[in-house]
Amino acid sequence: QVQLVESGGGLVKPGGSLRLSCAASGFSFSDHYMTWIRQAPGKGLEWISYISLSGDAMYYAESVKGRFTISRDNAKKLLYLQMNSLRAEDTAVYYCTGDGPYCSGASCFSWWGQGTLVTVSS
């Protein structure tokens, strides 16, 4: 059974940093693109970053470019999102997702974690 479990969310002050983790199980992690998607309170879904199979290629939304860094550890089956210089508008639930059996690359998202809430506030 596929599981994606996020952790690391919480309350942080503007300008602060957080590192999100996503523990994957139930599938061959290194065979799948992984993506972080977020959802601000009461708002829609926003793609923010995805990473290639080996981790040598990373892509970012303009809203987080230069502040967030995605990475993966295939041996440990972990996905990360390092978030620096956080702003109030980064407040959201952050979902770890995988392309899964129905999608290729980061074209769509078969698998979703339950999400972790990040709140940026003074």
Next chain:
Amino acid sequence: SYVLTQSPAVSVAPGQTARITCGGNNIGTISVHWYQQKPGQAPVLVLYDDSDRPSGIPERLSGSNSGNTATLTISRVEAWDEADYYCQVWDISGDHPVFGGGTKLTVL
């Protein structure tokens, strides 16, 4: 960046048919994917590549895509279908995924 437009809300009585649209420039030439999200839960992929259903998704959900509009059709609507629905495509020019703003489906 490619823009997807969804109506904010659709209402339908139980047993009727709901149609949720997703508009985009020549969207008929690219694959559209749909997600269902219920309150407090993560989204679930309910259609991929315009009209294919992942395992476990009822046949009552179907999709079409032509011209500038993709449509998610839900036949014989049930209370279970009440949720937010998001369309999503791959923006070739930007090399990244794009989501529509979402449609709230209310079952009357």
